[in-house]
Amino acid sequence: MTRNLLLSFSAILAFSACANKLDVRPDNLVAPSQVNSQNLPLVLNGAKLGLTNNAFYGYFALSDYMSDDVQGLSLAGYENCNIPVNDNSLTFAYRYPYQCIGNANAVINYGEAHASETALNATVGEACLLRAFAYTILHEQFGKVALMKGGEDPLTLPERNTEADVKAFIENDLKKAAELLPDHAGQTLKASKQAAQLLLARFYLNEGNYAEALRLAELVISSGKFALQPDKFGDIFKYNTASKEMIYAIGETSTGNNVNYGLPSIYGPGGKNPDGTSIAGSGNTWIDSTMVKTYEDTDTRKAYYLKKTGTSITIEVYFLTKFPMEATPAYPICRYSEAYLVAAEAKARAGTVDVTRFNELRAKRGASLKNNSDYADAPAFLNEIEMERRREFVGERMRWSDMRRFGKATPWLSGLRQPEGHVLMPVPERILVLNPNVKQNADY
Numbered sequence: 001m002t003r004n005l006l007l008s009f010s011a012i013l014a015f016s017a018c019a020n021k022l023d024v025r026p027d028n029l030v031a032p033s034q035v036n037s038q039n040l041p042l043v044l045n046g047a048k049l050g051l052t053n054n055a056f057y058g059y060f061a062l063s064d065y066m067s068d069d070v071q072g073l074s075l076a077g078y079e080n081c082n083i084p085v086n087d088n089s090l091t092f093a094y095r096y097p098y099q100c101i102g103n104a105n106a107v108i109n110y111g112e113a114h115a116s117e118t119a120l121n122a123t124v125g126e127a128c129l130l131r132a133f134a135y136t137i138l139h140e141q142f143g144k145v146a147l148m149k150g151g152e153d154p155l156t157l158p159e160r161n162t163e164a165d166v167k168a169f170i171e172n173d174l175k176k177a178a179e180l181l182p183d184h185a186g187q188t189l190k191a192s193k194q195a196a197q198l199l200l201a202r203f204y205l206n207e208g209n210y211a212e213a214l215r216l217a218e219l220v221i222s223s224g225k226f227a228l229q230p231d232k233f234g235d236i237f238k239y240n241t242a243s244k245e246m247i248y249a250i251g252e253t254s255t256g257n258n259v260n261y262g263l264p265s266i267y268g269p270g271g272k273n274p275d276g277t278s279i280a281g282s283g284n285t286w287i288d289s290t291m292v293k294t295y296e297d298t299d300t301r302k303a304y305y306l307k308k309t310g311t312s313i314t315i316e317v318y319f320l321t322k323f324p325m326e327a328t329p330a331y332p333i334c335r336y337s338e339a340y341l342v343a344a345e346a347k348a349r350a351g352t353v354d355v356t357r358f359n360e361l362r363a364k365r366g367a368s369l370k371n372n373s374d375y376a377d378a379p380a381f382l383n384e385i386e387m388e389r390r391r392e393f394v395g396e397r398m399r400w401s402d403m404r405r406f407g408k409a410t411p412w413l414s415g416l417r418q419p420e421g422h423v424l425m426p427v428p429e430r431i432l433v434l435n436p437n438v439k440q441n442a443d444y
Contacts (some may be wrong), residue, residue: 011261025295032106032150040123044107047130052097054252056331059093060397061266062425063140063168063286067399068412069390073312081413085429085444093141094427094428098148104131105150125180126191129248132173133199133294133333139166140401141425143441159437165205184225188246189330194220195248201342205349206405212348214290217339218248220344221357228337228364237323239330247334254327262329267320267395270311280325283311291390292318298335298366301391318396332396337361341392347383348378358385361392419443 029252035043064070065078077083104127111117112125138145144160147169152158161169177196184192201216220226229235235243239251255261260280265362268281287305295302304322309315323329344358359369377379386406390399403409409423421443431438 009141017225035106035109035110037117037120040107040110041118043103043110044123044127044130047100047103047127048250049102050103051096051130052250052252052331053096053099054255055261056250056252057261057263057266059089059096060263060331060396062089062093063397063400064395065285067403068286068408069213069288069291069394069399071317073310074282074284077306081416081418083425085426085432085440087428090425091424091428091430094138094431098139100134100168101131102149102150103126103136105148109150112395119208119305121180122182123197125177128173128177128180129191129196129199132170135166135170136199139163139170142427143424146438149443157435157437160439167203171200171203173244173379174203186242188241188243188249189251191226191248194223195334197341198247198342202334202338205346206401208349210346210349214340217342217346218346219350220339221343222337227335228340228361230364230366231300233365234304234322234324236335237330237332239326241330245336246332247336249330249332251328251330253385257327259325259327260351262326263323263331263395264321264325264329266324267323268307269308269319269321281319283319284318285319286310287320287394291387291394294387295391296367298368300366323395333391335385337392337394341385341389345382348381348385351378353378353381353382358388362388365392 061070062075062078064079065072065075070079072079075089077087078089089394107127108124108131111120112126114120133137135145135147144163145166146158147161147165148158174196177191178193178200181191181193181196184194197216198220201213201220203355204213204216206209225244226247229243229245232243232245235241236245239249241249252262260278262280264280266285267280267287268279270281271279272285273279278430292302292305301322304320305315305318306321307318310317310319340357340361344354344356347354353372353375354373355370355374370384374386386402386408389402393402400409403412404423410420413420413422419442421441424442427438427440432440
């Protein structure tokens with residue numbers, strides 16, 4: 001983010017032991033002046049490492065804790081939507097996306113200076129997508145944030161840009177990514193044109209541009225690169241999966257072949273298997289039982305919950321088990337099924353009840369099919385789409401933005417006796433100390 005920013009080459013990292021997994025640092029660094037066409041992909045990998053710090057789970061689930069999907073004992077401030085400004089996880093949620101942005105800036109700026117080298121397009125395109133995704137995380141969490149494009153004077157203290165500016169920046173990056181990236185070729189850990197298109201469709205859906213959201217969702221569906229696969233729901237979330245349903249995921253490197261990290265460490269029940277091996281998780285985070293009970297018995301997604309008592313509770317609750325225990329965890333960024341639900345919602349937002357795409361997804365999940373006549377009007381169908389999104393994307397960082405789009409966030413906050421400003425997270429206290437030009441979010 002500064003002229004002298006050091007960039008991590010995650011492809012050649014050797015991680016040293018550290019007491020806090022959320023403070024991983026690379027042993028090999030390079031200055032921006034050393035970036036060239038040969039090592040540009042390594043700088044791109046550094047952007048991914050910057051985003052995750054090889055422990056993306058440390059803040060990936062925070063917004064889901066704020067929602068009605070996730071319940072638990074570990075993060076009371078998030079569950080109550082009253083987050084302490086000195087919370088450690090909050091600092092990670094602010095800091096690590098900017099680490100990603102710093103490396104992505106180096107890739108993008110190099111690509112712009114060497115635009116004639118078309119062999120760099122895929123790398124630069126993925127950097128644009130990652131920068132857009134990092135700013136999306138920041139915007140969803142904090143609202144106004146400072147836009148850093150690389151080369152800023154390190155002695156300046158940037159102010160936060162308006163939300164309109166941030167959203168325009170995200171939109172432009174995703175459009176550029178869609179132009180530069182190639183079609184999906186089965187490599188889910190590499191960005192593709194379809195990944196950028198679907199993220200842009202998601203962006204437009206949230207912004208109320210339903211025509212563009214529908215157009216882009218249909219482009220992804222008609223690309224012929226993906227397929228909804230019955231009875232293979234669990235395969236979607238595996239590292240480097242061959243599933244035709246995963247469009248783009250970000251993976252992490254192994255930490256001593258330990259399989260207890262990643263999202264299972266958040267959502268898992270903990271404890272031991274009959275053979276004595278550990279089950280990931282603290283047993284302190286579970287899924288809303290009312291939502292879980294909406295799955296039909298034939299729905300293949302219903303199998304990815306475990307009902308049992310938690311570590312510190314005496315009642316049985318539902319633990320989410322769709323994320324596999326792996327030494328190299330992966331995090332879903334966008335999945336093919338989203339295109340179907342975006343298409344259905346975009347039409348409903350425009351006043352049309354059309355269950356076609358909605359049914360195509362439900363059929364592959366083993367759920368019952370619906371008729372247009374089952375819904376009195378478009379708002380009634382939207383309620384059903386919202387519920388289907390909960391069943392499909394639980395635990396994937398979608399629910400809080402969905403609650404905002406469906407008008408559920410403000411009533412939720414009211415029920416928790418929290419002000420409307422708590423739809424956002426507070427700016428970390430440390431940021432306010434370091435940069436007096438940054439002002440705290442409303443109601444904190």
